[in-house]
Amino acid sequence: MDALLDQLGLSELRRLKPRQMLAQILNFGLILATAFMMWKGLSVVADSPSPIVVVLSGSMEPAFQRGDLLFLWNRNLELNYAGPTPAPGSTFGGTKVGEIVVYNVKGKDIPIVHRVMRRHKGAKTPLNLLTKGDNNYADDTELYPRNQFYLDREEEVIGSVVGYVPFVGYVTILLSEHPWAKSALLGIMGLLVILQRE
Amino acid sequence: MHSTAVRIQNAFGFFTTIAFFVAALTALSTILYPANPSASINLRNIKVRTGRPHYTSTKSQEYLLLNFDLDADLSSLFNWNTKQVFAYLTVIYGSSGTANKHTENEMVLWDAILPSANAAKLHLVNEQAKYKVNDISGKFLESNATLRFEWNVQPHVGALCWGSIEADSEGNVLSQAEKGKRGKWSFQIPPAWGKKPATKKAAA
């Protein structure tokens, strides 16, 4: 094996130590797997396919700007309700008017973050919601599919906003909207690897 | 810490750790500021009109139009971690639609974004409801309705929270900070203009 490498002039490759490289790859794989487990675990706890979303549009300004990170909860335990107990006989549970929900219009993959304006519940009908962005003049009827005037809480809504961190998600927006940014980043990292003496 | 690149990485990494802790402590500090907002409402004019959603639509629906007075003080909700307060007025009523298809209905009639403590002292006289609302089935069944004044506090970092002031079916406000400030919170939805009342009972 060594003689072959010497003949080919590739004796430098002996320094690579394949077992060490495999250990590194395993380490890397473990880190990726841990991150994925944490994401899926959070998905299960919050009962939402995407428990953390980045705000993409300015339709909820001045509350949410583009690049803000939102934490979603899909179980409606009403954790943040700080008002008086509802009037006796009232059965209003679950998503209330005024909550901010994130939904996907059927067929499209873009999550929209808007506030619930109307709520209609019946014994045999699904919970119907109408939403509107704070910064929009009209409600979301134009965003829903044709002949659909209300959202179905079970099917289209992926969660309601309970927590908020500003700015942190802006990097993902930059990377997805400017594809050259990804290549530029990789280029800079490659340049640093070459220039460093290690 | 031997080369410039390593120092930049370490310094930036520690900066993100510190930033995370400062943000977490800021979010937790909201607990230190209990708030006591107050509000009182007086209803002035309630109408139900029939109309069409668009020029070209042939569907005719009933729309609820309201005028109201509102006196509210939400300034105690503002602390260093409050970004804005979203105040809104909801109408809640019971059955609607044929065969009581829907038993719980809530609709927002009016909302406002309050960016600072000064703007949070509301004094509205004969304000028209911002949204002319229609029921999902198109007809209001002259049910009893109440108003609920609610707010949503949006922090700079941390958890959002909601609160409300509402009245029971007799119009008695629940847990109002200042007793004696009672306006008219409940009403019965009138029949559409031009139509006779469905029930023989006098309107409340």
Add this chain to the structure above:
Amino acid sequence: MDALQNLIDGFIDFEGQKRAEQLCNVLLVLTGVIAYVVGFVLQDLTYTVYIGLGGTALTMLAVVPPWPAFKKNPVTWLPAGTTEVEEKKEQ
């Protein structure tokens, strides 16, 4: 070319590394504490953000470039070829 390589590398000696790390940690923690306390007392989050960012920029300026203060204790290597092991090998 060598000078450029030295500039990019920015090596400092071990004593300097220890000092740089301590300085970095102390300055950043202090920045965090001051930013939080000033913002809390004055009830305005803009103070926290600006003090925090400014303090971090200051820390980076103090720690990242290879200042001469970090190079005051260079490692003194022994001159080459003075060990007994080398003599034995030559035998």
